[in-house]
Amino acid sequence: MNRSPLHHEHVALGASMIEFAGWEMPVRYAGDVAEHQAVRRAAGLFDISHMGQVAVRGGEAAAALDEAVVSGMARLAIGRAKYTMLCMPDGGIIDDLIVYRRDWDHFIIVANAANVGVVVSELRERCSTFEAVVEDVTHLVSLQAVQGPRAMEIVTQMCALGAEDVRALKNYTWCTVLLHGDIHAMVARTGYTGEDGFELFVMPQDAVEVWRLALATGSPFGLIPCGLSARDTLRLEAGMPLYGQELTRSTTPYTAGLGWVVQTAPARELRRPGLDGAVGFTEEPVERGDFVGRKALAAAKQRHDEWASDPALAPADARVLVGLVGDSRRAARPGYAVMMDDREVGVVTSGAPSPTLSAPIAMALVHPSASAVGTAVQIDVRGRRETMTVSALPFYSRAS
């Protein structure tokens, strides 16, 4: 079993530890509801060292990734990040990823812990005809997240140098800073909780010092350490799909309502530095080349567009992702059947009592005819039918 460099910190804080995707990780410290509320109201600190990290380097790294994933990576500027997916030729999702462009020839990819092996082998295969090297760097990086409305104040105060750069970050961008204690860190304004927040990439040997720095700096703002349980209810309220539940090899990005990650339009591409060392974009838009799954995804888009305009056209096994809100207090859990007029129309993929809404919420894959907001469906919740109503996702959005 893998252990985070912060393992002893978690045990010392009294965390309940669980096995998760081959890692022993904290599920909660004080209590999952308090941790959830801390992130909504102040800030939470998460150890996400279990997330897979993959480096792709080389003169053709951008071109290789452009072909490997469904979004255009050649068009991604240095300092930016992009949410994307690695799909099979038939459009099924192998994993969802966040890709950070470190340099014109260097990308860092964050993958789901359970999928890092398959992501690395797929990327290696797909990059094999390019000048690009794919490397699993999970154990060379410790990833920690500070999430919540006070995250900006906390992270900027953790910086010895670079607080201004952090303050200037937009969503899905990153910068490098020097934290107090002479610790180099890459700070990205990304996260998985629906709140403002930052992910800190540091070397494993610095992980404990960064964790303690974050706790000491953040405590006066209300920051507390948070475990996997709070992370799951936060992401569910934020309507963010999870690999293995909403996202699988038998769903496409369109099934999950994430068709926007598939990019086919022409765009300007980042070019390698010229003789003057300057990195720049092409003058004219460049047509995006072929990528794995392109044809199948185009067909999937067409199908989903047709079903959206006329659900009656959809075959019985067609599915789209919806949100559900219940009016009882019993929560639907993954795997429970969704019924409409005594017909089975889908299945729950995630479900929990929402600490913010004080009602049970769920995400489910249902037939397009059951997907309109306001549709009442029935879920068999452990032997008793409970009514839930199709609701727009996300369930919770932070005030901007």
Add this chain to the structure above:
Amino acid sequence: MSSVPADLLYSAEHEWVSGDVEPGSVVTVGITEHAAKALGDVVFVELPSVGDKVTAGEVCGELESSKAVSELYSPVSGTVTAVNEALNDAPAAINDEPYESGWIFKVDVSEDVELLDSDAYSDHIA
């Protein structure tokens, strides 16, 4: 380590029982601190009803946390004489004071049943 009070009896399904488990006695039932910790913050308790007949080892309610749902088994057979209505508004008592204000229901016991003492239960969860 979770606390396992010596003066209680326990089921393998992580309920505790206080009182004499013999026909005609009324006992109090809750879940152990070990079970409450594993479940996480309990946010909803589906209680049995007063007058319900319960059977040892059979489901009589459920406990819901943000992370999981757990069925509540009755550790004894008999008739429910009281339920802890305060849990409807304050289910967190199950996490905060599992052996006191977090009690769940009381049963008028109808038959003898084998339960674990605190040492045996401690071994069970070790």
